[in-house]
Amino acid sequence: MTGVLSPVVTPFAADLLPDPDRFLRHCKWLLAHGCAGLAVFGTNSEANSLSVEERMQLLEALIAGGVPPSRLMPGTGCSALPDSVRLTAHAAKLGCAGVLMLPPFYYKGVSDDGLYRSYSEIVQRVGDSRLRVYLYHIPHVSGVPISVGLIARLLAAFPDTIAGIKDSSNDWNNTRQLLDAFRERGFAVFAGSETFLLQNLRAGGVGCITAGANVNPHGIDAVYRNWQTAKAEELQAAADAVRGALQSVPMIPALKAVIAHYAQDPCWETVRPPFTGLSSSQHDDLLDKLRALDFTMPDIRA
């Protein structure tokens, strides 16, 4: 799995229940417009606002609807061990290309021994040779960093299973350190934002898994496809400009508002608590900024 992956936003009906039809439609649009894969149930998917059963049902709906499991990297790391085991086993059984696994994130200040024990228990309890685990480092949200030392121990113990990492630290020095330490062992390093895509590819990384790919998969994939060409910097700058507009307001309601607008489908604006929708001034500012960039979402209208 290489290239641009989207942590797909999860649509909700007015009663806040997940909407599998809109979810499937958006996943298919993403695959048709530049995404190599779908990191469903990531942070920007509001995955941690979904129950285990809701995640399993949505994943099954995608596959039943024709999304190839080989394009799927669902998030399966939960606070509770049995939840992580259940989701990971389910994803592996369905043939997903990999899983993106948060560390258990409620308890803070836990030791690397404890985190090793957590990942190790999950891998062993799932016991599926097809399982490929991508670690998910996003310390400003999870509160639980994944250290270089922990990765080295996991790779030594489970070399066929520990496949890579999404580095959402927003710290290029950390990404660089991961590449230096593990690149040559086939460990796949994804940047956690398109902002670092070109840098990551030049340093031996394999792509990015980024919120922005929900609305700009074509623009980000253009960087990926052209990174060794003379156009690379210009394409990166264009992707950065869209990212800049999106992150001028809270990201999750921003992504949903942009899809709602370009798809002419206001249902997309619904977010689960603890999030709220954009204010009308945030909404208008965001769309003005995107218009100024001649931003489009081709063929998004239902």
Place this chain on the structure above:
Amino acid sequence: MTGVLSPVVTPFAADLLPDPDRFLRHCKWLLAHGCAGLAVFGTNSEANSLSVEERMQLLEALIAGGVPPSRLMPGTGCSALPDSVRLTAHAAKLGCAGVLMLPPFYYKGVSDDGLYRSYSEIVQRVGDSRLRVYLYHIPHVSGVPISVGLIARLLAAFPDTIAGIKDSSNDWNNTRQLLDAFRERGFAVFAGSETFLLQNLRAGGVGCITAGANVNPHGIDAVYRNWQTAKAEELQAAADAVRGALQSVPMIPALKAVIAHYAQDPCWETVRPPFTGLSSSQHDDLLDKLRALDFTMPDIRA
């Protein structure tokens, strides 16, 4: 509900499955030795390492085993809205005196509007007039503080349901502010550690919900029962000394090691990942410190 409550530690078998029999036995010991109530499924219960189903089964086992629901305040706040609704409805239906509710804790930097929306959805979806919600403020672990402004809004909207708070900020100024703002409206303020018990009672608080009550309910209850007597300071100092020993090492494995030792039941030492047991030097240091205090757990042996 007033006095000393214990966030009861959860025993696990060697395969890491919860052990309802030991759980029931410890709950009964706590009620017989000074605990007014049981805040099962709190932070120190490793509750966020348990699935929703495991929590529901353990709660049912306690009630089936003779623990009166009027003494129970289970933790029911999860990251995902449907999980919080399910656990809260279950606890209310079983007649629990209250629930202790974390805010949704994965996403950080969310607004008070979003947190209000979260609590409001849970209260309305549960729709049970018997429900009593105690808010759970533990920002150094949850990463999501509960502000005075949020409490005021919740009290205005749900005056019969929002019953109080556990303040685990370890910041007396915050507890004092909560007492000043809400004490006169019958809002119950529990200190989150026995360290603040005497201060809290003198300022109008109702008790404490504290990890230390798992092993020292008698010592902490002595402060509660005697807070207006000449012995109060001395009793508080004695409780503080035990607390000091416990928190000289990681708290959850410490509590379990102490129970295992005094109950002569090594099974109690098992913790779920991301925790690990105490090292043998931590274990020995802790027990030495407690012995030096003439600490005991009366009648704990099975």
